[in-house]
Amino acid sequence: MxxxxxxxxxxxxxxxxxxxxxxxxxxxxxxxxxxxxxxxxxxxxxxxxxxxxxxxxxxxxxxxxxxxxxxxxxxxxxxxxxxxxxxxxxxxxxxxxxxxxxxxxxxxxxxxxxxxxxxxxxxxxxxxxxxxxxxKRIDQALTLSRLIKDGASILTHCNVSGSLVLVAQFCCQQGKKIRFFVTETRPYLQGLRLTAWELQRAKFNVTIVADNTAAYLMSQGLVNLVVVGADQLAKNGDIANKIGTYQIALLAHKFHLPFYVLSPPPSPAKTGKDIKIELRPEKELLEFSGKRIAPKGAKGFYPAFDVTPHSLITKHITLDL
Amino acid sequence: MxxxxxxxxxxxxxxxxxxxxxxxxxxxxxxxxxxxxxxxxxxxxxxxxxxxxxxxxxxxxxxxxxxxxxxxxxxxxxxxxxxxxxxxxxxxxxxxxxxxxxxxxxxxxxxxxxxxxxxxxxxxxxxxxxxxxxxKRIDQALTLSRLIKDGASILTHCNVSGSLVLVAQFCCQQGKKIRFFVTETRPYLQGLRLTAWELQRAKFNVTIVADNTAAYLMSQGLVNLVVVGADQLAKNGDIANKIGTYQIALLAHKFHLPFYVLSPPPSPAKTGKDIKIELRPEKELLEFSGKRIAPKGAKGFYPAFDVTPHSLITKHITLDL
CATH class of the missing domain: 1.20.120.420 (translation initiation factor eif-2b, domain 1)
Structure with a gap:
């Protein structure tokens, strides 16, 4: 592969x-x-x-x-x-x-x-x-691939560092046809720039959508499960991941869609409340390619992550180190 | 004013x-x-x-x-x-x-x-x-302003064609201090380019966030109501508005926040199901300022609107013509 x-x-x-x-x-x-x-x-x-x-x-x-x-x-x-x-x-x-x-x-x-x-x-x-x-990262992708059904349409957010390509390759080996919808993941566009790129070059079926489109896709039956990664896993199963993950998890819950997380080993944080959320410079939101797109003087607020509580996570596919 | x-x-x-x-x-x-x-x-x-x-x-x-x-x-x-x-x-x-x-x-x-x-x-x-x-548009803004409490932090999406500036001016006249969080509203950035601009030049307190930030803001108590416009109002109270409105409405419902709509007069559509959703060209999502930002060959999907069912709308502030 x-x-x-x-x-x-x-x-x-x-x-x-x-x-x-x-x-x-x-x-x-x-x-x-x-x-x-x-x-x-x-x-x-x-x-x-x-x-x-x-x-x-x-x-x-x-x-x-x-x-x-x-x-x-x-x-x-x-x-x-x-x-x-x-x-x-x-x-x-x-x-x-x-x-x-x-x-x-x-x-x-x-x-x-x-x-x-x-x-x-x-x-x-x-x-x-x-x-x-x-x-272990390869094994993790294999484990997830076994949970995915033939014909699945997967919504993903941000980028899981190459793991989804592996998941898709394993699904392919298992004779299953799957497709991906990728949120563009503003403001850094990891979904559009990285996930869509790596899936596309590996010849998988991938469609980019604006972050605003998650509920629409779910309500129209265009996606039937969600897969994301996590930057941090707390001991109780809460995760911190790219901003926007939390709202997708809430929406998946509302639409009864499985929400799978490719998780790292647990950190010392007991719960999501113990995870410090990084605030990134507002210019990463208000500029594009070094050029300001926001009105002069307007403020921005860019928390780079949010916490998804374990109650919204169908299953962690953990990396056991 | x-x-x-x-x-x-x-x-x-x-x-x-x-x-x-x-x-x-x-x-x-x-x-x-x-x-x-x-x-x-x-x-x-x-x-x-x-x-x-x-x-x-x-x-x-x-x-x-x-x-x-x-x-x-x-x-x-x-x-x-x-x-x-x-x-x-x-x-x-x-x-x-x-x-x-x-x-x-x-x-x-x-x-x-x-x-x-x-x-x-x-x-x-x-x-x-x-x-x-x-x-009647001025009256509509006045009616909404009376529903807003002193100290309110309002989340809005897309742009309501100058109405929010009026709402803020009326609130100000009524001695109420309010602030706005504006989603940037990808892919056309109406929130960042238009709403933040008009509120900022009228000297109101406005902060731009990525569309991914709605649930985070709500969960942290940083916003306490949502105001949006509508491109179409069906007879049963469902609305069609800029893509992403629906998910914000679902989130507002989950967090028990009022969701107000500055609505046009009802159209002939009986319910939201009768409203045709416009699909815009994918290049409006995959390009930025005329330059492609998406990977070569990657597909995009850009429904420009979604439907928010009336059950998620706390109150319509209608324009009675």
Missing amino acids: KESPLFWPIKLENNTIFCLDETALPDKLSYLKAQDTKQALELIKGMKTRAFGQVLMAYNIFLLLLKKTRSLKPEKQIKVLKTAAQKINQSRPTFPFTFFTAMVLAWAKEAQQNKKNISLVVKDKINGFLVDLRQ | KESPLFWPIKLENNTIFCLDETALPDKLSYLKAQDTKQALELIKGMKTRAFGQVLMAYNIFLLLLKKTRSLKPEKQIKVLKTAAQKINQSRPTFPFTFFTAMVLAWAKEAQQNKKNISLVVKDKINGFLVDLRQ
Whole structure:
């Protein structure tokens, strides 16, 4: 199966992190480079990569640092990793970076206690984890594909980092014909620019709609289930995902449509109320391609995520790490 | 009270119809010219004017024709008006043009039967009707303003042709402080370009949000009522309005928020099911400022309206003609 470039958007080669520039899609399939933590975090903050790309970016920041610091004393090396972890955790508020950075710090401390070479041990641990993660993401897509019936018309919002292409490929292998409606997902247009792009290039049937069209599609029987991803899963099953997910979930509930979530592992948040919602700069809403589209002086309000309570979620397809 | 340019966007001067170019807003306050029926209908089809502007455009097409045909025989004059009425009715499917064109044809036939000068009689009738219409639109805004409480935060969608500025001005006169959240209203951005613009220039408190933000605003208590207009009102109280209205109404119902509609007079449609929903060209969704933003080959689906059933509408503030 051919993988979507969005499935694994970050790579480390020759001391350089290559990051798929999601803001250049669908016009250009290109990669931005980062050679240190600061540059890498700028790519996250500027949303050049997002969602699953942020997980890969975090691990690759550590891999890069481990290469650069291998001649340092263990205490010093741990300190560098800790500082990086803090910066990663603070880069964007809604994504649960701590889950991933704490894992790396724990490996480093274990290596230090066992008097092992931190660089080698942690590098191996990270690479092993990423191999495992890749397989588990594939398994997750397979699990979801088995829940989808032949002839299904799936509404999706934002972008699930290549997973829907896999889901569609598995459905195809299982002899099932499916189609997608993709919300454009304002203001960043991840649905129009990324999801429609990756499904289209993999030759699946995909139709773009304005975010305003969800209830209309449901009321006309044009979609019969919803699939989204999640940026954070709380312990009680609530999720934080791209703004607009919550209202689609409310509408799916009203129309008795299954609402499936491709979920990450649970974060320390007990419920959705413990998840901090990132407010992005208003210009991301009020400008288009760098040109202001809103009236002069008008204000914008752009919460980048919302919380969907577990009661509206038919099933989590979790990624068990 | 200073009137929004959107309140009365069409004027007839020296055999030329001047039409506020709503697609040039908020960058430029400018008027397009039409000198015959064909040019005038192109402005409607290209959505240079929309909503209430279409009513004014219809009457002004007749006023222009009456001037041009006053030397014709009555039978010939009636035929010209009938042909124009047919063309107007067919210009866009969801708007109930018939209500307005049938009125003009009836006046013309009455004048013919009474052996009066059709041009003079119908011109006077139209002008009298428009004076009355202006006052009734002002009364409608006043009626709504009395339903709004001090401190209200109003969510609105699309654009109600200058009425919300009046509502805000009346609230202000009544000593009430209110604020607005305006959905940007993709794909045509009437909320961002028109409603935010007219409220902002009249110095009211207005904040633009992505269409994806409605449920979030409601769940956080940031809005406490919804006000929209309607392109068509069916006899049973169902309305057709800009795509996305229906989902906002469903959400308002879920959050127990009043959902008020500034409604036109009822059309011949018995229920919302009798209203034909216009499908607009997909490029209006897939392009931005003439440049394609969607992936090459991707399809779009753009129903321009949806139907909100009367059961979701707290109150119609009707325009009784």
